[in-house]
Amino acid sequence: MCKWGTNTIVKLCKPKPVSGRTEIGVDSCIAPLVQALNDAGIATRACCCGHGKGLGDIMLEDGRELMIAQDYDTARKIEKMFYGRRKWLINLLMNLVQKGKTLTTH
Numbered sequence: 001m002c003k004w005g006t007n008t009i010v011k012l013c014k015p016k017p018v019s020g021r022t023e024i025g026v027d028s029c030i031a032p033l034v035q036a037l038n039d040a041g042i043a044t045r046a047c048c049c050g051h052g053k054g055l056g057d058i059m060l061e062d063g064r065e066l067m068i069a070q071d072y073d074t075a076r077k078i079e080k081m082f083y084g085r086r087k088w089l090i091n092l093l094m095n096l097v098q099k100g101k102t103l104t105t106h
C-alpha cells in the first residue's frame with residue numbers, strides 16, 4: 001500500500017461525468033488494476049488502496065465495488081467474518097437488496 005498522495009495517472013475509458021476529465025491520478029499501488037479495468041471498458045468511479053489502514057476499494061460506474069485485501073490471509077479472515085456459517089443468510093439479504101426489496105421490523 002502506498003502513502004496517501006502517491007498517485008499514478010490512469011486513462012479512463014469514459015470521461016468523468018461532471019469534469020469531463022479523461023485521465024485521473026489514483027493511488028499508485030492499485031493504478032495497474034484500475035488501468036486494466038478501464039482498458040477492458042469497465043468504467044471506474046473512484047478508488048483507494050486503503051493506505052495500509054484498511055481495505056482498498058475500486059468503485060465501478062455501474063454501482064458495484066471491488067474490495068481489495070492486502071493478502072490471502074486477510075481476505076480469508078474477511079470472508080469468515082462475513083460468511084462462515086451465516087453464508088446462506090448473507091446471500092439471502094444480498095439477493096433481496098439487489099432486487100430492491102427492503103426489510104422491515106415490527
Ligand SMILES: [Zn+2]
Nearest residue numbers: 001002029049
Ligand atoms: Zn497504495
